[in-house]
Every structure is written in C-alpha cells, then in structure tokens.
Amino acid sequence: xxxxxxxxxxxxxxxAAIREEMLKETGLKSVYDVYAEIPEKLRFKGRLDIxxxxxxxxxxxxxVEDILKKNATCGEYLSFLGAGCxxxxxxxxxxxxxxxxxxxxxxxxxxxxxxxxxxxxxEFNSLMAELLDIDAVANPIYDWGDVAGRSIRMASxxxxxxxxxxxxxxxxxxLAEIRQLCQPEEMDGAxxxxxxxxDPATGLMDLEDLRRKISDKTAAVYFENPSYLGFIxxxxxxxxxxxxxxxxxxxxxxxxxxxxxLTPPGSYGADIICGDLQSLGIHxxxxxxxxxxxxxxxxxxxIAECPLExxxxxxxxxxGEFAFAEVRSERTSYGLRDKGKDWVGTASGLWTIGAAVxxxxxxxxxxxxxxxxxxxxxxYARNLLLxxxxxxxxxxxxxFKEFLVDFSGTGKTVAQINQGLKEKKIFGGKDVSAEYPxxxxxxxxxxxxxxxxxxxxRLYHALQEVLK
Amino acid sequence: xKDVKLRNYRAPQYDEPLIMEMGVPGRRGIMVPPAGAKIDAxxxxxxxxxxxxxxxxxxxxxxxxxxxxxxxxxxRLSQMTLGMETGIDIGxxxxxxxxxxxxxxxxxxxxxxxxLHPLQPEETLQGILQIIWELESYLKAISGxxxxxxxxxxxxxxxxxxxxxxxxxxxxxxxxxxxxxxxTTQFTHPCNAATPSTAGFKVIILPLxxxxxxxEALKAAVSERTAAIHMTNPEDTGIFxxxxxxxxxxxxxxxxxxxxxxxxxxxxxxxxxAREAGFDAxxxxxxxxxxxxxxxxxxxxxxxxxxxxxxxxxxAPVVVKQGxxxxxxxDRPQSIGKVRSFYGNLSVIVKAYAxxxxxxxxxxxxxSEISVLNNQYLDHLLMQIDGITRPYAEGKPRFExxxxxxEKLKEETGFGSHEIQDRMVDFGIxxxxxxxxxxxxxxxxxxxxxxxxxxxxxxxxxxVIARAxxxxxETPEVIRQAPHNQPISHVKDFDQAxxxxxxxxxxxxxxxxxxx
Numbered sequence: 001x002x003x004x005x006x007x008x009x010x011x012x013x014x015x016a017a018i019r020e021e022m023l024k025e026t027g028l029k030s031v032y033d034v035y036a037e038i039p040e041k042l043r044f045k046g047r048l049d050i051x052x053x054x055x056x057x058x059x060x061x062x063x064v065e066d067i068l069k070k071n072a073t074c075g076e077y078l079s080f081l082g083a084g085c086x087x088x089x090x091x092x093x094x095x096x097x098x099x100x101x102x103x104x105x106x107x108x109x110x111x112x113x114x115x116x117x118x119x120x121x122x123e124f125n126s127l128m129a130e131l132l133d134i135d136a137v138a139n140p141i142y143d144w145g146d147v148a149g150r151s152i153r154m155a156s157x158x159x160x161x162x163x164x165x166x167x168x169x170x171x172x173x174x175l176a177e178i179r180q181l182c183q184p185e186e187m188d189g190a191x192x193x194x195x196x197x198x199d200p201a202t203g204l205m206d207l208e209d210l211r212r213k214i215s216d217k218t219a220a221v222y223f224e225n226p227s228y229l230g231f232i233x234x235x236x237x238x239x240x241x242x243x244x245x246x247x248x249x250x251x252x253x254x255x256x257x258x259x260x261x262l263t264p265p266g267s268y269g270a271d272i273i274c275g276d277l278q279s280l281g282i283h284x285x286x287x288x289x290x291x292x293x294x295x296x297x298x299x300x301x302x303i304a305e306c307p308l309e310x311x312x313x314x315x316x317x318x319x320g321e322f323a324f325a326e327v328r329s330e331r332t333s334y335g336l337r338d339k340g341k342d343w344v345g346t347a348s349g350l351w352t353i354g355a356a357v358x359x360x361x362x363x364x365x366x367x368x369x370x371x372x373x374x375x376x377x378x379x380y381a382r383n384l385l386l387x388x389x390x391x392x393x394x395x396x397x398x399x400f401k402e403f404l405v406d407f408s409g410t411g412k413t414v415a416q417i418n419q420g421l422k423e424k425k426i427f428g429g430k431d432v433s434a435e436y437p438x439x440x441x442x443x444x445x446x447x448x449x450x451x452x453x454x455x456x457x458r459l460y461h462a463l464q465e466v467l468k
Numbered sequence: 469x470k471d472v473k474l475r476n477y478r479a480p481q482y483d484e485p486l487i488m489e490m491g492v493p494g495r496r497g498i499m500v501p502p503a504g505a506k507i508d509a510x511x512x513x514x515x516x517x518x519x520x521x522x523x524x525x526x527x528x529x530x531x532x533x534x535x536x537x538x539x540x541x542x543x544r545l546s547q548m549t550l551g552m553e554t555g556i557d558i559g560x561x562x563x564x565x566x567x568x569x570x571x572x573x574x575x576x577x578x579x580x581x582x583x584l585h586p587l588q589p590e591e592t593l594q595g596i597l598q599i600i601w602e603l604e605s606y607l608k609a610i611s612g613x614x615x616x617x618x619x620x621x622x623x624x625x626x627x628x629x630x631x632x633x634x635x636x637x638x639x640x641x642x643x644x645x646x647x648x649x650x651x652t653t654q655f656t657h658p659c660n661a662a663t664p665s666t667a668g669f670k671v672i673i674l675p676l677x678x679x680x681x682x683x684e685a686l687k688a689a690v691s692e693r694t695a696a697i698h699m700t701n702p703e704d705t706g707i708f709x710x711x712x713x714x715x716x717x718x719x720x721x722x723x724x725x726x727x728x729x730x731x732x733x734x735x736x737x738x739x740x741x742a743r744e745a746g747f748d749a750x751x752x753x754x755x756x757x758x759x760x761x762x763x764x765x766x767x768x769x770x771x772x773x774x775x776x777x778x779x780x781x782x783x784a785p786v787v788v789k790q791g792x793x794x795x796x797x798x799d800r801p802q803s804i805g806k807v808r809s810f811y812g813n814l815s816v817i818v819k820a821y822a823x824x825x826x827x828x829x830x831x832x833x834x835x836s837e838i839s840v841l842n843n844q845y846l847d848h849l850l851m852q853i854d855g856i857t858r859p860y861a862e863g864k865p866r867f868e869x870x871x872x873x874x875e876k877l878k879e880e881t882g883f884g885s886h887e888i889q890d891r892m893v894d895f896g897i898x899x900x901x902x903x904x905x906x907x908x909x910x911x912x913x914x915x916x917x918x919x920x921x922x923x924x925x926x927x928x929x930x931x932v933i934a935r936a937x938x939x940x941x942e943t944p945e946v947i948r949q950a951p952h953n954q955p956i957s958h959v960k961d962f963d964q965a966x967x968x969x970x971x972x973x974x975x976x977x978x979x980x981x982x983x984x
Contacts (some may be wrong), residue, residue, distance in 0.1 A: 006834045008827065010759075012922035013838050022845040022923060031841045034865040035739060037708040042744045048737075049609040053828025057571050064575045064822050070595035073583035077592070081585040082808050090582075091498050093535060097542040099577070103709045105552035105568060107762035108560055110889060110899040112954040113479070116548030117764050123487045126975035128758040132529040135977040139765075142621035143809045153666075176806035180632060186645055187635065187668025261514070263524050265848055285576075286596055287586030287810025289769060290621075298977050312971040313978055314964040316957045322494035324955050325965040327973065333624075333662030335905050338671035343662035345624025346755065349765030353542075360487055360538045362498030364527035372514060375504040379511040398517050422589055430587055453504045 002030060008055060022188050063157075074284070078455055079427040081230070082402045082446025084144065084171055085287050086279050088257065089450055091361050094281040098354045110138060111323050116322035121349075122313055124356035128295060131259045131359065131367070132273050133266030135298035138293045138308035141347040144276035145177030147292030148222060148253050150342060151272045152182060154294075154305045155220035155249035157341070162191045164220045165213055165248075167205050170196040171228035172435045174253075181342075186334065191219065199369040203231045203395035210242055218248040220272075225254055229432075229444060230378075230402030231395050244269070255279055256293075256355075258400050260367025261375065272296045281353050281358030291348035293357075303328060307342035330353035370449050376400045381456045385445070394439060405429065408440035410467050417443070420463055422465030426459060470849070471669030472931035477896030480547040481955040487541055488975040491531030496851030497538045497909070529976070530548030541598045548955045550898050552762065558846070558921055559892075559900025560930045561869035561914030562657070562704050564734045564756035572822040576815040586810035590929045596814055597794035603771075603821045607820040609749050610741025610832070618754075618812040619783045624659035625807065626751035626770030627698060630727045631667035632804045633749070633774070633781045634696045637725060640802065647695040647723070654701035655871075658904050660729055662983070669695055676908070679860025680708050686715060690722035700729040701745070704904060705859075705915065706843065725778075727747065734918055735840045735868035738833030742773070749774040758797040758820035763773050775813040783807050791980055838919040839868045842926060846870075846917045849930035855880060855937050859909050869916035873909050874937075883947050884911035890958060891936040891950035897929060 004016040011127070015021060023030065054060045074087050077451035081087070097103065106117050125137035141147060152164045164182070166175065175193070182191035188458075197209040206221055214221065221243040225233040251272045252265035257279035265273045273295040282289035296302035303310060310327040331339035362370065375398075382403045386393055390409035407414055418428040429445035435441060447456065482513040489669075503511075511517070533541075551557075557565035575581070580595060590597065604616040620626045631650065638644040650664035651672045661671045672689050681699065685919040697719045709715070716726040728742045728750035734757045742750040754760050754769040762768070771778060774782065780802035786799045827835060847870055850856055855877030878884035889899050901913035917926050939946045950959065964970045972978035 002837055003830055003834065004867065006830050008831050008834065009528075009609050009839050010823075010826070011567060011831075011919045012925070013842060013919070014834055018923050019838070019841060022841055026841075026844045026848045028841075029845060031837045031844070034840050034844065034867065037710055037865065037867075039710055039713070041554065042713060042740050044741050044744065046741055048829040048832060050606045050824060050829050053831050054825050055828075055831075057826075060822060060826050061571055061575065063825065064580065064599075064818070067598055068575065068578055068595045068818070070598065071580040071584055072588070072592035074585050074588070075579055075581045075583050077589070079585055081587045083587060085586055087585065090500070093497075093614060095577075097546065098540065099573070100545040100546040101553045102551035103764055104550040104573070105557075105565075105761045106549050106764045107557070107563055107565060108765075108901050109550055109557075112951045112956060112958060113550040113555065113899050114892065114957050116545035117551075119484070119486070119548070120542065120545045121764075122975075125973060126486070126488050126978075127530050129974035129976050130530050133528075135980070136973045142625060143949075145806065146621075149722075173806055173809050177808065180805055180807055181666070182645075184635070184639065184668075186639075188648070188670070189668055191774055200654075227647060230521050230580070232518070234519050258498055259524065259528065261524055262517070263522060264528070267525075277540075278897065283582035283811075284585050285582055286814045288812065288814040288816070290809055291766075293762040295490050298968075298973060303973075304967070310973055311614070312965040312973055314962065315960045317960045318957045321956050323959045325959060325962050327965045327971050332906075333658050337658040337661035337673070338665035340658070340662055342666045343628065344660050345659055346622040346753075346762070346768040347625075347766040348621065348768075350763035353764060356487075357538065357542055359642075360533055361535065361772040362500075362530075362539070363491070363495070363532040365496060365532070366498060366500055366531055367530070368524075368527060373500055373503045375514070375517060376507055376511050379517060380503075380507045383511065393698055398519075398522070418589075420736070422592075427585065427588055427592075429765075449501050451901050452501070453506050463758035 010256035022184045046159065047325055055343035066293040077425050077427050078458060079430045080445045080459065081427050083430045083444055085284050086446060086448060087284060087450055088448050090281050090283055091358065093361055094357045096356050097357045098350055103350060103353055112183060118311060120353045120356055121311060122324055127356055127359040128293065131256055132295050133263065133264035134295045136308050137295040138306050140277060140293040140352055141291045141308055144253060145174035147175055149178040149181030149295050150249045150307055151294055152178060152220050152222060152344060154272060155224045155251060156191050157305045158249060158301055159219045159247060161217050161219035162353060163194060163217045164191055164222060165196050166195050166441060167224060167402060168195045168230045169227045170224060171205055177252060202397040203227065203229055204235055204397055205239060206235060207235065207238060214242060214246045214248065216247060218246050220249040220251050222251040222253065223250060226258055226400035229404055231397035231401040232262065232400055236265060240269040258371055275356045277351050280355040282354050289291030291351040304331060307332060308344050356424055373449050376401055377451055381447045384460050388467060394442060402444055402446045404442045404444055406440050406442050414441050414443045414466065417466055424462045426462050470931065472919045472927050474931060474935060475896045475918065477953055482514055482544045484544045484692065486975060487531055491533040493532055495532045495534045497535045551868055555898030556925045556929055557898040558915050558917045561901060561916035562731060562821055564918050566759055567916045567920040568759050569760035569823060572819040575822060576818050581818060594765050594794055597787050599818055599962040601789055601794055601819045603817055606824050607773055608751060610737055611773050612741040612971055613750060613781060614776045615779045616771050616773040617782045618769055618817050619808050620770045620772055621813055622766060623751060623753040624663060625771040626772040627659045627664035627729060627805055629772045629783065630749050631664040631669065633778055634725050635667055636781045636804050637778065638695055646692055649693045650698060651689055652698045652758050654908055655705050656698060656700040656729055657731055660698035666957055679705060680709055683711055683714060686718055690718055694724035696725040696727055698727045699728060700732055702732055702867040704871060706870040707861050707864060708867055712745045718976060722762045731756060733887045735836050737836040738829060739836055750776055754816050754820040759823035760816040760819040762921060767813040767816055769813045814875040826868060835919040841869050842917040842921060843870065846915060846926045846930060850933065853934045853937050869914060871903060871909050871912055871914045872910035878911045878939060883940040885913045887947050888936045891947050892932050894953040895952050897932055
C-alpha cells in the first residue's frame with residue numbers, strides 16, 4: 001500500500017497533503033480503489049528486488065560515474081576501429097543544439113507548437129538531398145542494416161519480385177539484419193538474398209557474376225560505396241545499368257561523410273539510397289549513435305512504398321509563411337496497422353537534427369576537405385603499414401577511410417597483434433579473420449580526420465614492436 | 469472547475485528562413501584538421517587516388533554559413549519548439565512524457581560514454597557492460613521475466629523482435645508452416661499488428677466488446693494456426709482487462725506464445741507483472757516508463773524481456789557475468805541473429821539505470837501510484853467539461869491514461885479534437901495527441917498526466933481544454949482561426965502534402981515545383 005511519507009524530487013505530487021487533497025476531490029479512499037481492477041492473483045506482493053533508492057543527486061552521480069569510469073575511451077586509447085561506427089570530430093555547436101532541452105525532450109507535438117522541430121527535420125532532408133543528389137528523403141530509423149533491408153523490401157513491392165543481390169563484401173552485421181527482414185523463405189513476402197562475388201584483386205563487385213545471377217526475378221541490386229571493407233566501389237553506374245536492364249531497382253548504401261568527394265549515388269542513377277548518419281556529427285556512444293536513412297526519387301511509387309514518415313513543406317493562410325505536414329501518412333503502420341508498409345516507430349530523430357547542424361557547419365568546402373583529408377590520411381596509413389615485414393595489401397582499389405591489412409605473413413594472428421597493441425594503449429583494426437576466412441589474418445583499419453601524422457607513426461612503431 | 473488564471477503566452481516568432489536560403493559563398497562554419505605537409509607530400513594526388521567516375525564533379529548545393537549564424541539559426545528553431553520541459557506535456561498519452569533528470573544527461577555526456585567504440589576489447593567496456601547487466605536484473609524483477617535484450621532501437625522494434633522470436637520458436641518445433649497467424653487487439657499500439665505482418669504472419673485483430681477485447685472472439689480465433697498474441701494492458705484507453713490471464717491461457721492452450729506490449733507500464737511498477745499474467749515475453753519503452761527523453765522521436769530503446777524458454781532465441785550478443793567480469797556472449801546458435809548493429813542505444817540504457825537507482829523499489833511504486841492518482845484527478849476535472857465524454861466501460865476506473873471523445877462537442881459546435889488541438893497551444897501547453905488509427909473513438913484525445921506533473925499543472929491543463937471548449941460555443945471564430953499566439957498561422961490546405969505535384973519533401977524539390 002501507499003507510503004505517504006515518500007517524497008521524491010521527480011514526483012511533484014508525492015507530498016502527502018496533496019495526495020490527500022486529490023483523493024478527496026475524486027472521491028477515492030486510495031489509489032488502490034483503481035487497482036482493484038487487477039485480480040488479486042495477478043497483483044505483485046512484496047517489494048521489488050532492486051537496490052534501495054539513491055535519492056541524493058550527488059550520490060547518484062558518484063555512483064554512476066564510478067561505474068562508467070571502468071570504461072576506457074577512444075581518447076585514452078588511440079583507436080583504429082570502424083566497421084560501421086566511426087570516430088569523427090563532433091563540433092561543439094552540434095552538441096549545443098542536440099542537447100537543447102526543447103529538441104531533447106520534444107516528441108509528437110503538432111504542427112504549431114513544435115514548428116522548429118519540423119523545420120529542422122525539413123532542413124536535414126534538404127541538406128541530405130543535396131549531398132546524395134536526389135529529391136526525396138524520409139525520416140530516418142534505426143541503422144544502416146535496417147534501412148538496407150527496408151530498401152530491399154521497398155524494391156520488392158515496387159517490382160513485384162522476390163530476390164535481391166548483395167555484394168560478397170557486405171558488412172556481415174548488415175547482412176544479418178537484411179536477412180532478418182527478408183527471410184525465412186517459408187514466410188509470406190520472403191525475399192531471397194543472394195551474394196554476388198567480388199573481384200579478388202580489387203574487391204569490386206564482379207560484374208560478370210552479377211550478370212550471371214541477375215534475372216527477371218531480381219527485385220534489387222544492393223551495393224555499398226565505400227564498401228564495408230573500405231574500398232571505393234566506383235562501378236555504381238554499370239551496376240545500376242545492369243539492374244535496370246533486368247527490371248530491378250538499384251540500391252546504394254553509402255557513408256555520407258564521403259560524399260564531399262565521392263560521386264553522389266543520385267548521379268549514377270541509384271533509385272534508392274540508404275546509409276547511416278552516425279559519421280555526420282554523432283558521437284559513437286558505444287554504437288548508440290546509429291541512425292539509418294532512406295532517400296529516393298520524388299516519384300509517387302517510392303513514396304507509396306516507403307515505410308517511414310515523410311514530411312512536406314506546406315503553406316499557411318498567411319502569404320509567404322510555411323509549415324510542415326506529413327505526406328500520405330495512411331500508408332504507414334500508424335495509418336494501416338498490419339496493412340501498412342512494414343512498420344515505423346520512434347528511432348533516432350535527434351540525430352537528424354545533429355546531422356543537419358553538422359552539414360550546415362561544414363558547408364560544401366568542409367565536406368570536400370574532410371573527404372580529401374580522410375582519403376589521404378587513410379592512404380598514408382595504409383602505405384606505411386605495408387612497409388612492415390610480412391604485412392600485405394589485400395585489394396588494389398583505392399580506399400576511403402577504412403582498409404584491410406593482411407598479417408598472415410607475419411606469423412601472428414590479428415588477435416595476438418591487437419592484444420599487443422592494446423598493451424600499448426592502441427585499439428588495432430577490427431579482426432575480420434572470422435568474417436572473411438578466405439582473406440586470411442586480416443584487420444580492418446579505420447583512419448579519419450581525427451588521426452594526426454603522429455598518431456599514425458605511433459601505430460606504425462607499435463606494430464613494429466608487436467610484430468618482432 | 470478550478471479557478472485558474474491562463475497565461476498570456478506568446479510563442480517565439482523569428483520569421484526564421486530555411487537554412488537552404490541562408491549563407492554567403494566563402495563563409496565557413498568549421499575548419500577540418502589538415503592532412504599536414506608530410507602526408508600531403510607522401511601520398512599520390514587526389515586525381516591519382518580517385519578515378520573520374522569515383523569523384524564528385526559538382527559540390528553539393530548546401531549553404532555556406534559562419535559558425536555564429538549556424539548556432540543562431542538552430543537556437544531559434546529550438547525556441548520555436550515547445551518540447552516537453554516548457555510545455556506541461558500531459559497530452560501525449562501512451563507516450564509517458566515524464567521528466568528526464570538532467571543529472572542523467574550529464575552522466576551520458578561523459579567521455580566514458582560518448583567516446584566508446586562498440587568493438588573495443590570487452591575489458592575496456594566493463595562499466596557499460598555492468599550497467600547493461602544490472603539494468604537487466606532490475607527489469608527482470610519489475611516484469612518477472614528471465615532475461616532482457618537492449619539491442620532494439622525503439623518500442624516497435626521490440627515487438628518486431630518478438631515476431632522474429634515467435635517465427636524461430638515455431639520453426640524449431642517444425643510448426644512454422646502451420647502457425648502463421650498472430651492475434652492482436654484494437655487498442656494495442658499499431659506496431660503489434662504491423663511487425664508480425666512484416667515478419668510474414670497473417671494478423672487477426674480482435675473486435676471490441678464494451679471497450680474490452682472480446683474474449684469470445686479470441687476463443688473463436690485461436691487454432692492450430694495461432695503463432696502468438698500481441699496485446700497490451702491497460703490498453704490505450706486506460707482500461708485494464710481483468711481477464712488477461714484467461715487470454716494468455718486460451719492462446720497457450722492453442723500452442724501460441726503470449727507477448728505483452730508494456731508501453732503502458734507506468735501505472736504498474738511494483739503493482740503487477742507480466743509473469744503473473746502468464747506472458748512469455750514483454751517489452752518496456754525505456755524512453756517512456758524509465759525516463760529517457762524522447763529526442764524528437766529517438767534515440768529510444770524497447771527493452772525486450774522473455775521467459776526461460778525463449779532465451780536461446782534472443783538477438784546476439786548477450787551480456788553475461790563470470791565472477792566479477794562482464795562478457796559479450798556471441799555463441800548463441802539458436803539466436804534469431806541481429807536486429808540492429810552492435811548493442812543498441814546504450815545512452816538510453818544508462819539513463820534508465822540511473823533513474824531506477826534514484827527511485828528504488830518504493831520510488832517506482834510511488835511513481836505508478838501517483839501516475840494513476842493524477843489521472844483520476846484530471847479525469848475528475850475533464851468530465852466536468854460539457855462536450856467531453858469517456859466512451860466504454862462505464863463505471864470502470866482507468867489506469868494512467870484515458871481516451872476521451874469530443875464527438876459531442878463536434879455535434880454541438882462543429883469543432884472537434886483537431887480544432888481544439890490547434891487552440892490549446894495558444895496557452896503555452898504542448899498539443900495533445902489524438903489516437904492511433906483507426907479512430908475507433910470519434911474525435912479522440914488521450915492525455916496521460918504521469919507522476920511528473922503537479923496538481924497545479926493538471927488544473928492548468930484542464931482549464932485550457934475547458935476554455936477552448938467554451939470558445940467553441942461562444943466565440944467560434946477564435947477556434948476557426950486558431951492558433952493565434954504561435955509562430956505561424958494555421959495551415960491553408962493539408963492536401964498540399966498529399967498531391968505529388970504540390971508536395972515538396974526537400975528544398976530542391978520545392979525549388980523545382982515552386983520557383984521555376
């Protein structure tokens with residue numbers, strides 16, 4: 001029963017006198033008059049088995065800080081980890097804006113009271129559209145793998161076909177999410193996912209194999225640029241032509257921070273574009289900064305099949321004034337439940353505002369420069385590591401910010417090497433030897449604008465010692 | 469009705485242009501760290517590194533703005549957003565717009581949170597893994613379930629996980645071809661119908677009987693084809709279904725699994741649990757019941773819990789404790805696999821952990837009790853307003869939220885819940901949310917005055933609704949032209965967003981369609 005002496009700073013009406021007053025006004029003896037609806041047998045008796053309260057804010061802060069301080073950060077260690085979550089600089093203005101109370105706590109406030117939220121979203125869509133070179137961008141959802149799967153499902157509904165081709169170098173985690181969304185094959189609406197071989201010399205999608213595998217059953221060809229393994233997939237135009245010739249949709253998965261220097265997928269004809277926003281000014285947060293976006297041509301068929309919320313600018317009754325309204329909301333699961341397109345839900349809205357601020361700060365010059373700097377630093381790091389004895393390159397194609405290094409010739413496993421690096425306060429590249437056994441003892445290194453020449457030299461010297 | 473003085477509120481109005489129309493060529497918002505002379509000198513030129521087809525030919529047409537004006541622009545947009553913390557956000561029922569403690573925000577901005585890479589060696593992630601493990605144990609106590617995963621990126625994502633686990637469970641028993649139906653109810657969140665459908669199931673939605681899901685219809689619906697039921701309780705109407713245990717028994721007897729969408733759990737902490745009602749699985753929205761902020765729709769987390777028999781199917785990895793060390797266990801041969809990269813939205817997990825620690829067992833129960841008491845008090849005030857009704861289950865109390873109707877007001881004045889929504893914001897409170905679709909309750913609105921809100925907030929909120937309803941009768945032009953104190957006037961024609969020739973989803977589409 002109620003403990004009326006319990007007062008907590010987060011509960012305004014926990015004061016006993018107020019409770020009494022409200023009970024009196026409502027004619028209830030106790031709130032347990034309401035809980036009488038719960039059958040006796042289903043009521044929880046006793047005390048929840050969780051630790052006692054820490055109502056003091058100071059002591060709570062100490063307690064949680066003490067736990068979090070058991071983590072070691074990518075500031076304390078020099079990190080070369082990427083593989084879908086990347087360490088980039090987050091501008092202070094981005095933090096200032098995403099931590100604003102109004103954006104942080106807003107939810108489904110309607111057109112007028114949350115106008116600024118809607119405008120910021122529209123600006124995000126508009127900035128992304130320029131970066132991607134395409135006219136329609138939906139409200140993002142969970143992450144890259146999820147939107148890749150949803151893009152394939154869109155393509156399947158658009159074409160009425162139920163197979164999709166994906167690159168053999170796809171991120172395994174993304175592939176698992178895609179398969180989750182598209183299979184198993186005994187279920188209604190299942191889409192078979194088939195891998196296209198990669199050229200063992202360059203890593204690029206093997207177009208001969210693509211031509212062999214594509215058929216009139218193919219709904220979509222999905223490819224990644226830059227690829228999971230870091231190289232630049234520059235065959236977007238040919239892949240799209242092959243897809244279109246077979247009546248399939250072309251879907252490009254991209255890391256948007258590359259698009260100041262890499263060809264935007266709209267330019268090579270991709271029908272649907274997806275990817276993750278995390279690189280655009282969102283902290284890593286141990287993988288909690290992911291946000292998957294989908295963009296497509298401004299054609300009715302794409303809007304009709306998109307499962308996510310889409311907003312348009314609309315006029316108000318006052319000349320020159322604008323508001324924002326949802327486009328064809330009835331197509332979503334909010335509108336049609338099981339008859340809607342897949343499903344939509346609360347996911348990663350705040351990060352769209354972060355990405356909008358990021359792109360506004362960077363401008364076209366910033367996006368070009370960051371692309372160039374990353375490309376050069378990654379090339380420098382790769383070339384330097386390849387001078388180490390026994391260390392071999394894997395693909396000849398140019399990389400963007402991630403690249404594979406083959407340690408098979410060093411006599412050591414990636415696991416052993418990374419253990420050695422860890423002792424020198426370095427997180428080595430991701431061990432992909434289990435994901436790609438055919439490539440041997442390979443690690444996927446990630447170099448971004450935050451790495452200085454000294455950092456790269458430090459890695460080189462540490463590897464020299466570890467490989468001895 | 470209480471005598472409440474309504475605020476003379478004016479929303480901030482800056483006539484702020486779209487950012488795409490701002491900027492001057494050459495201005496810079498931030499500088500990128502350069503490669504440096506040595507790197508520049510030692511790597512090939514860009515032309516050599518990038519083939520012409522790989523290289524962007526035209527720069528993106530994004531604006532060029534200095535830092536101060538980017539900041540100013542987005543600060544103004546934030547001020548033109550009422551959000552929850554300035555807006556007495558009682559109106560967004562089923563969303564539990566509770567206070568998100570600032571200390572928890574400060575904690576999740578520590579470098580030991582924001583600067584973590586998910587693939588760091590697990591010995592360098594011991595703090596965050598400990599919090600995952602501890603929070604899991606608290607949610608197990610609160611629900612009676614045996615394990616939780618936090619990989620899901622939102623509440624709907626958790627119902628999707630249940631659909632995937634249901635699929636796997638029946639597949640492993642060789643019954644997936646036969647068990648292809650999932651049952652749900654009218655007043656359960658739409659994702660409970662949509663996610664099984666995405667996973668390939670047929671969906672049956674039970675009809676209503678006096679506001680309750682019809683148990684006779686459930687008996688008729690179950691069969692050897694039944695894979696699962698997805699239901700919630702109390703439902704979105706705030707009505708608690710006292711026969712819930714019969715529902716789970718009927719589905720279990722037919723061989724199906726029972727999933728409890730606990731998006732509406734805020735009135736139940738320490739009061740009633742999923743286990744006692746016979747559920748195999750449930751989920752909590754950590755951004756609702758457990759205080760993490762809503763963030764303009766995320767980041768969010770739908771903590772998914774299940775009983776012993778479903779643990780093998782949980783998404784990998786799961787956090788396990790050995791001695792005093794925490795590990796990520798990927799060796800899960802029966803797992804459904806991944807639904808999201810890495811481990812989920814961990815900042816949300818830390819905030820939920822800190823909130824539970826602040827509250828303790830007594831605090832959680834008190835939060836639930838006060839959320840229900842607050843709702844009774846708001847109901848007491850709203851039911852005094854002419855034109856508002858509370859459909860179904862006459863004489864039965866509602867728990868933490870209520871779906872009301874303004875059908876009577878609409879019949880009498882021509883104004884319903886949409887028009888009142890446009891007016892209420894003129895008094896400095898956040899607009900209410902109406903209902904999920906379809907609108908089974910006509911002219912709906914669904915307030916949820918959770919434990920955050922004071923008696924005075926509740927009185928103010930009710931007084932605003934009363935004032936707007938009174939205006940609908942006495943000064944209809946005020947309602948017809950609302951809003952009046954907002955940054956913009958009312959939308960001219962919502963059909964503009966329905967018409968492919970007139971909708972403009974991005975600025976470049978807007979330019980093509982309107983600035984030819």
